[in-house]
Amino acid sequence: MSPLHHDGEKIVAHASWQSWIDEAIAEARDRGEFDDLPGSGQPLRIEENPFAGDWALAFHVLENADMAPPWIELTREIREGMADLAERRERAARRQREGLAAARELEDEPPATRPARPRWWRRWRQPAPEPPWGDRRRRLLDQVAAERRWARRDYLERAAKLDELIAAYNAWLPDTLRRLQKGRLPASRAAREFDEACPPPP
Numbered sequence: 001m002s003p004l005h006h007d008g009e010k011i012v013a014h015a016s017w018q019s020w021i022d023e024a025i026a027e028a029r030d031r032g033e034f035d036d037l038p039g040s041g042q043p044l045r046i047e048e049n050p051f052a053g054d055w056a057l058a059f060h061v062l063e064n065a066d067m068a069p070p071w072i073e074l075t076r077e078i079r080e081g082m083a084d085l086a087e088r089r090e091r092a093a094r095r096q097r098e099g100l101a102a103a104r105e106l107e108d109e110p111p112a113t114r115p116a117r118p119r120w121w122r123r124w125r126q127p128a129p130e131p132p133w134g135d136r137r138r139r140l141l142d143q144v145a146a147e148r149r150w151a152r153r154d155y156l157e158r159a160a161k162l163d164e165l166i167a168a169y170n171a172w173l174p175d176t177l178r179r180l181q182k183g184r185l186p187a188s189r190a191a192r193e194f195d196e197a198c199p200p201p202p
Contacts, residue, residue, distance in 0.1 A: 159190035
């Protein structure tokens with residue numbers, strides 16, 4: 001039976017209860033009956049989590065302590081670790097590009113000549129002799145390679161620690177959330193990502 005209501009002297013029939021409820025709510029909103037309700041514009045505070053199950057008490061304790069479940073805390077740390085690794089890859093690649101560009105500039109630079117010193121200039125006052133032109137370029141390339149080796153070693157150490165966090169995250173996940181497991185970050189993958197972003201200099 002469809003709902004009926006009186007509109008003055010007329011009786012109005014509705015197609016379903018749902019349509020009648022929607023119309024009643026729309027009319028009340030147009031009349032302004034929902035204006036200035038307590039808590040208007042504020043987020044709803046839901047005290048109980050219907051999906052918590054056996055974890056309900058643990059969630060309640062963690063919420064009172066201003067904390068989150070261990071896997072959620074680890075998710076935040078993993079996200080920050082991934083961003084840190086990406087930034088380190090980019091920084092190492094940028095420094096290497098700058099170093100190689102400076103070495104290329106030395107290819108076109110003629111050998112530097114030292115101004116002649118007077119004979120009375122004491123040997124202990126003379127600065128170390130300037131290396132020949134080719135040696136300066138080679139020394140710069142060696143420095144670029146050494147910086148890359150240090151950055152790669154540091155990157156792989158941080159990636160190994162991040163992989164341990166991912167393993168801990170996967171272990172902490174409840175059985176009902178196993179679909180949220182994250183892929184591990186083995187040393188081979190971390191080394192490949194670094195080498196692709198910052199290949200060894202020639």
